[in-house]
Amino acid sequence: MTSSQTPRHQTVQQVETELGKFPAPVVERFRRAHAQLEGRLAQETIVEWADEGLDIARKTVRSWEAAAEFFDASPSVQKQLPSGQFLRWARTGAALCADSPSLAVAYFKASPTAMVRLRPRYIDDWATVCRSLYRGTWKSSALACRVFESTPILLETVSFEEFCRFGAFLEALSRRSYDLAGECLTASLDLFKKVGSDVDAFVGLATAITEASWRDVKGLYEIGGPALADTAQPHRAALIALARRLVAAGQTEVAPVLKDGSMAVIRVPMDLRDHMMQMADALARLAPATASEFLKTAPSVLERVTFPQLREWHAAGAELARENSEAGISYFRLESARSGEVLDALSSSIELTRVKDILRMYCRALAGRDVEVQASQQLVDKNIGWVEGDTPTTEGTTIFLPGVVNKFTSKQENFGWFKVISTHQVGHIEFGSFDFDFDRPSTLFKDIRPKLPRGKSGASAGAVAEKQKGGEKNQENAGGVETAFLTDMSRFFDLFPEHKLALDIFTVLEDSRLDARIFHEYRGIAPVYASTQQRSLSERPRIEETPAREALLEFMVRISLGQKKDLIAPKDHVETARTLRRLMRRVAVPGSTVEDASEATIRAYALLSEVKNDELDEDEFESVDEGEQSEQPEDEGKEQFDEDQIVQQFMQGMQPGEQEEDKEGEQEEGEGEGYESPQEVDYRGEFKPELGQLLSQMQMGEGEGEGEGDGSQQITPEMLKEMMKNAAELDPKQSDQAKQQQMQEMLDNLMKELARREPHNQQFSQGPLVHVDEDGGPLDPTGPDTFVYDEWDFRANEYKPRWCLVHEKPMADGEVTFYRETLSNYSSLVRQIRKQFELVVPEQYRKVKRLEDGEEFDLDAAIEAMTDLRSGSTPSEKLFWRRNKTERSVAVAFLLDMSASTAEAIDDAKRGSDDWGAPDDPVEYMVWLRSRRAEGLRRAYKRIVDVEKEGIVLLVNALETLGDTYGIFGFSGYGRENVEFYVIKDMKEKFSQDIARRIDRIAPLHATRMGPAIRHAAAKLAETDTKAKFLFLISDGRPQDRGYSREGVEKEYAVHDTRMALVETKQQGITPFCLTVDKAGHDYLKTMMEDFSYEVLSDITLLPQRLPQLYKRLTMQR
Amino acid sequence: MPAETGFQEFRVEEYIVKKEPFYIPLTDEIDIFQASYRQKVPILLKGPTGTGKTRFVEYMAWRLGQPLTVIKSKSKSQQSDADGHVSGAIPLVTVACHEDMTASDLIGRYLLDINGTRWIDGPLTRAVKAGGICYLDEVVEARKDTTVIIHPLTDHRRILTVDKLGQVLEAAPGFLLVVSYNPGYQNALKDLKHSTRQRFVALEFDFPTGEREAKIIAHEAGVDAETATLLAKLGEKIRNLREHGLDEGASTRVLIYAGRLIKEGIPPRRACQVSVTWGITDDAHVQRSIDEVVSSIFP
Incomplete structure (x- = not known):
């Protein structure tokens, strides 16, 4: 077991002396370590330990550094190891040192922390794993050292077995590139923490890729890694498994798959994720390349179809992919026609683009005007006051509808929805929401409008406006001449101190009027329409949960949606509620006009502005259902409002200088703040009467404009601004400054829009106001190919003689390819047109009579000939007729x-x-044109x-x-x-x-x-x-x-x-x-x-x- | 007269409108027609198909044939002569013009029979002789050389030259030329020549509106007022699409057809589809749009 060849020292002192021969740190550290170990270990063990240290130091020239590290690490390592293992640790280090002192240094350095997570019996294996990376070169040693260093961190998240496999992967990769291996190591430190239990699978994947195509490992780490880190547990494993399968099939570039897959998993609802991964997996077995395409498109497909339908779509694609993987790829990319067809057949959703033409004609038929149909988003993009990208709306000339409808499970129902919302929006046009005329009498009410005080727009235009705008400006307006209103609608809303409340009331009343008209006029659509109302009703908030004033508005909305039973209202306002209901019924009759809705608005406003928007408990509500005795006898027409009283009420509301000022200000603030508009009714969408009237008046041009009193006046940005400031329908909920800015943008856009619609209104274009005649007089031809023509001046009602010089030039030759390509691109159309034109040719055959030869006798000629014969004169020989081609000229x-x-x-x-963005200055204009042209040439589209x-x-x-x-x-x-x-x-x-x-x-x-x-x-x-x-x-x-x-x-x-x-x-x-x-x-x-x-x-x-x-x-x- | 087989046969110039045709005037066209008739000024009826031009002529032929004061009980015996002809009644000769129509088709021609040839008057000649109203329907369809022969009939001369017979016919007092014409826009080759059109008093016809059309439909199709109103509304809506995919709107005639089918028990939506939608266009998109309008109007 001893790794040293030198004789064993007997005492620590001997060793110390020996160590003294090495640079100072060695002995210093030895002493420090010795001091700590003394007492913890048996003396002989200490000697053995010291001896090992000396042994290490002696290995090579630079190994004293390793020895120093060894001594440094020893005390803390010793704490975690039994003495036998401790020495073994030392010997392993010594062996490493024999290979490379740097390795040993790294080994010892990492040991104290590594030992916390490393079982003693794995020490050797650990060293072996790291050692295997070392191949005698500087790079390999650096890598191996880094693995030692990283071990403690790695082991925090991975098991030792996993670590070993990771090491093996690094080893394999390092054979190709040390740099890449190093990068992977660095990335792994972070990644493994996030990937947790899937490390092993990941390493397996990485290893597989390394074997097949090592360069792709880079992508795996750079793109796949983060993607996996973002993916939640069960699907991460599935993704890795999928990638593994792809690699096995030879597709080693798995990074995009992981990325798309991870995105897909995130976008798809929880419960469907498993199934989706299974589908991808199934595809990977069939045709690996299709799996990633599937993952890429599946989420968006799922937005259009239900999950079972997705399955069918997938199955059809899989079938295709089995036969031809290229076809499969384009299928799942949604590029093939078949894919679109399958999807379309499956999907119940309807895209606006598909039905736009039908709806446009439908709307035109109903409205009797040149109505356009567009996606709502287009209106939002214009940024002229509309903000909802998927609600139906109109500005009087175009019906804006959501881009896709996928509310129901059948195409028919979804189309029905499109139809209902278009019918309602067209109703605004057909039944004249925007034709409101302030001075036109209503049909059902005694008109109060003319009697009401004119709200000097601004001065008391409601707490909201006041708060946001500060005082000075308002005074300016108040002091000035009466504000000219851009639209009658603005003039109307200006009557009310609280614009928002008035707008909400008007919206409910007008919508309910339209619905009543639609029910009456279009009985065919009535059933669908009614069920739509029913559904909207079921989505309404509970009245009980709303404060008093809002409750009453909600009450109105519900009535407008046809609710008849179980209506409740705040106890204290039951009478108000009943009155409101009667009012609504009065307006919702066929033949009522927008002016009726406006008069009703005034009356409802008078009632509702009295109601404080207090929070109420549930038991403070009461049923307002009609009992047996019902209110029927009280005929609707008999409902009387005291007009004078209402006028009085408005007078007071408009006077800021009343004694109630303080109290009222407070109150209004409280109420104004607390009052929220009722939740939008989905099928009715957004209704912006003021903007709508403004824009549609513009579009309709002079013809209609003249009816509006002083309609000839021109619109200035200031006027627009004024209108926008006061309009409740433009209410961006933002801070003052942001609001200001947004308002300005909106204003600019609106001016542009108006200019587009009404080119005669010169205020909009930046050009000078006076007509500038072109200089000079009549022109003369300057060459053989020039010609002069007169020009008509409609103001003078005469021609300007020889005013224009036409230069006739032959067009230069280009390439013939355009011609050929067009013909081949449109080959089927070309055939079709040719056929049509050829059919014309026989059409031109006309009967030609009195010919000497032909298809048949011409009866007239024959009779004439007979007559002539009998009368004895010489008959004509031209007795035939024939169809002859008449000359087409x-x-x-x-x-x-x-x-x-x-x-x-x-x-x-x-x-x-x-x-309209063209500059006026001729020079600039040319530059502008040229730049536009250049743009045009560069573009590929x-x-x-x-x-x-x-x-x-x-x-x-x-x-x-x-x-x-x-x-x-x-x-x-x-x-x-x-x-x-x-x-x-x-x-x-x-x-x-x-x-x-x-x-x-x-x-x-x-x-x-x-x-x-x-x-x-x-x-x-x-x-x-x-x-x-x-x-x-x-x-x-x-x-x-x-x-x-x-x-x-x-x-x-x-x-x-x-x-x-x-x-x-x-x-x-x-x-x-x-x-x-x-x-x-x-x-x-x-x-x-x-x-x-x-x-x-x-x-x-x-x-x-x-x-x-x-x-x-x-x-x-x- | 083989009355059992259900048809009646008339000589061209003897056909008279006996029963009052149903007609609701648009404006003062009746007065104008009457005035023109008295003053022998030919009349040009302009308007899209199915707006009641032909019906108007029928109505006027009937109306002008009525004595100024009608004595109720005696009317029949007094007005009918031995042949059963209504005295004072004005014959109505209708000629539908077509591309291949020649002057002979209007004026007359020789026919062969066992004995040789026999001259037969054309419808125009008959009307001229009988002093009836000659109605040339869709006169633009006729070739231009054909239309020229009517010129001498339309001015102060009121003569018709029958060159084959070497005759000049002076029109009988009751004769009046009425032509109709549908200014189909966009087809430049089918316009009426100015030399022709400036010989007529022109009456413009357009589709009747709302209630009036409903009344007509109710009468003609025999449907209830409600259905008639809905049909009239449909007509109005479809006409909004003129020049937006439709060349011509739905005529009152097709609406009446729809009404008749409805009366027979065909479901309204289907009735409208076959008689209106499919009748007026072949464009699938437009058909779909119109079907949607139909389904919005009819339950």
């Missing part, structure tokens, strides 16, 4: 908008107000212009079948003296590859001066001698150019000139047609294209498909 000029805005990506959300081009390619292809004369032209330019007119194919040119090349070069350029381009194209058409002539204009928005729209303030100028140009074409016998992709186009198109045909494409991607259809329809007799 059609010429068409396609005029493509090549303005900068066509560079925009086809992306719903992004479209919109961008155009499809732009509007690309779709235009595709449409043209398909059409050209089809036109060749027909043999019509056609030309393709693009236009753009900047300023009146520089209208660029690009010839892609001239009217008389034959189609060739060159044309295909030129199409490729169609790209967004500058502005859109439509008038001269139309005139020039018309001139080209006029030169052809066909019978029918068409001008087909394809554009993406309104006409725009310097001096044409922007500086020339009235955007109408451009619209009118364009219109005049179209009128001119018509006069020349040309039929114009305009196809636009500008969704907001309806407003100006109505003016511009009045009497002309046009179409607005709702979805630009339909353009390639739609263009040939339209062409066919336009130019061919059906």
Whole structure:
């Protein structure tokens, strides 16, 4: 057992002397240790111990350091080991020292703490494990030392067996890379603590990976480790097992799997996690690669389907993966069509995108207006006052609906929900929530509105506003002239000291009015609607738990949802409750108007503002059910409110200088603070009357606006701000400062939105207010390919002579690939269009009579011949008729908008107000345009212009079948003296590859001066001698150019000139047609294209498909 | 007359509307028609299909044929002559125009028979001779050269040249030309020439609204007022979709058909589907949308 060859020393002193030959620390430490061990150990053991130390010190040149460490560690190690083991420990160290003193140093250093967790019998094994890492190099020694050092920490969480296996793993890995092994060691220290009982499995995985592809161990630690650490117990093991299986199957890059798996586990509900892991495991057996894809998508799939459905989806995918793992991968990535189909068939959820078209038409049918349907999130993104991304709402022109509905287990029910919520939102439009007119009399009430004092907005506009805004501003307003209200709705709400309460009351009453109307008008939907109400009712908070005033509001909400029985109200306010109920019934009749709801609001407010919002006990509530005697005899119409009294009440409420001031202030504060709006009714969503009215008035334009009294006034940011300040519906619950900032943002966005909707209101655009005429006079052609045209000035009602200079340029050649690719991408559509066009050809066969030869006798001719014969004259020989191809004589000029805005990506959300950000300064404007263009070129995604081009390619292809004369032209330019007119194919040119090349070069350029381009194209058409002539204009928005729209303030100028140009074409016998992709186009198109045909494409991607259809329809007799 | 088999046969120019057709005026079109008739100004009826143009003409033919004062009890014996014709009644000659219609189809042609040829008057000629109302339905469908022959009939001359016979016919006093036309937007090739259209007084027809349409449906289909109201509402809602996927809204006619099916016991939703939804469009998306409207309105 003795590891030393030197003779044994008999006494400690001898040893000490010997040690004295080594550097001083050795003997110093020996003495210190000796002092401590003395008495704890037998003398001979001590001698043996000292001797071992000396032995260590003597091993090599540097081993004295190890000896010093040995002595240092001895006292505390000794405490934990029996003397036999103690010496054995020493000898093990000595043996290590023989290999490498550094190892020994590390060994001794780590020993005191390691011994706490290490059984004595494992000491040797421990040393062996660490020793195995040492291969005589510096790196290996460093690693081995670190393992020694780390042992105490490792052993805190892992068993010794596990430690050994870990050591083996490190050893295996260190053969490849010491650095990586070191990194793993470091990471393990932390990781093992978190992974706990799964260390062994993890090490097993790591070892397996090391064997197969050691480099992947890095990923395992860097990505997989943290992922595992985040995963909770049973599933961590499952994940590791899964990874193990993948490794076994040869897929060693398991880090992503672990990560996705861990994410999946977190996202999936507790009870389903096991099953999900089992499914992944099953997949791993079939086709390893699919498992990770499955884990990646499963959680999101689970949001759409129930778990059993997920199982089915999984099973179908597994089947696929069994046969073809590539197919399996794309299936589980949700990239394959089959996957979508299976999911769709299984899923009961409905995505808005799928039913949007149907709902849009449905809403349009009901509303009788150009209603749009969009996801609520889009409205929230605009940040103009709406905050809920998944509640239905409307701003008067667009119905906003949640992106997905997954409330029920069947598709039918989910669609029913979509239908109910759209019907309610459309109700706001159809039944005129936003058409509220302050001065229009109600139909059911004696009007109080005009009698009420005008709440000088601000001065006493309610405690809430006052508190948040501070005093000065209010005084300003109070002192100033009467505030002009942006909407009648604002004017109405301004009557109330407490806007929030008034808004809540109005919301309930108005919603209940709408529901009543819907029940009456749409009996078909009534059953679904009623069950929706029933469900909403079951989700209402208990009245008993709400304070008095809120209880009464909740009471109203419940009535509005159709609850008839078991209604309760605070004892002290039972009469109020009854009155409220009668009031609600009065409004909820067919034919009632928004003004009725407003009058009812005033009455209900008068009642409710008297009710303090006190907390009540359950026993302070009482049933308000109608007994046998019921309130029926008291006919609804007879309910009388004392109008004067209400007016009086409002008068008082509005006067801040009353003797009650102090008390009232306090009270209001108390109440205002404590009062919470009733919980939203899910299917009714958000209702913002003021904003809605503002925005819808804008959209409807002048036509409706004029009815609103002084509707011609323009909206200023200040006015908006005022409105927003007072509107209860905009109530971000935030600190003053944050609120201020948010308000400002919202204000800016709202101004932009308004500008978009109402381009005539110049307040919004930053441009100057006065019309700036373009300088200079008539122009002259500057070269052979330039042409001058007049321009129509609608204000002067006359032409500006020779105002625009058109430069006709041939389009440069590009690559022919675009043409070919488009044809091959749309090959099925190409076939379809061709077929359609070919079908037209026989349609053109007409019966030609009086021929010498033909299909059949022409009866008329035959009879004539007979008559002639009998009368003795020579009959005509032309007795036959035949179907002959009549010559199709059609010429068409396609005029493509090549303005900068066509560079925009086809992306719903992004479209919109961008155009208005154009700077005024010509130089900046050019820079702006250029940057936009550059952007366009760099982008890989499809732009509007690309779709235009595709449409043209398909059409050209089809036109060749027909043999019509056609030309393709693009236009753009900047300023009146520089209208660029690009010839892609001239009217008389034959189609060739060159044309295909030129199409490729169609790209967004500058502005859109439509008038001269139309005139020039018309001139080209006029030169052809066909019978029918068409001008087909394809554009993406309104006409725009310097001096044409922007500086020339009235955007109408451009619209009118364009219109005049179209009128001119018509006069020349040309039929114009305009196809636009500008969704907001309806407003100006109505003016511009009045009497002309046009179409607005709702979805630009339909353009390639739609263009040939339209062409066919336009130019061919059906 | 083989009355047992249930049909009645008339010579073109002898067909008169005997029973008062059901007609609810939109505005003052009756007065205008009457005035035009007296002044012999031809009339152009514009409007989408199924808005009651034809019914209006029938109604006017009947109405103008009525004596100004009706003596109730004696009316029958006084007005009918020996042949059973109602004296003063105005014949109504209706011609549905089509693409291949020639001038001969209107004016007349020779027919062959055993003895050789025999001239037969076309419907227009008959109307001119009989002094009836000649109604050219969907006149744009006719070829342009055909429409030109009506020109001399529509101005002060009121003559019809029958070139094959070498005759010129002066119209009988009661003759009036009425044409109808559906300004189908977007088809430029099917527009009426100005030289033609400016020879007429134009009356615009559109779908009747709400109550009026309900009344018509109730009468024509024999359904109760409630169903009729719902059908009228459906019509109104669908018409909101014109130019948003539908070329033409639901005509009153299809609504009446739906009403008739409902009366026969077909469930309302289904009745609307087959007579309205599927009738007006082939686009599956639009059909679905309309079905949703139907199911919202009909229980």
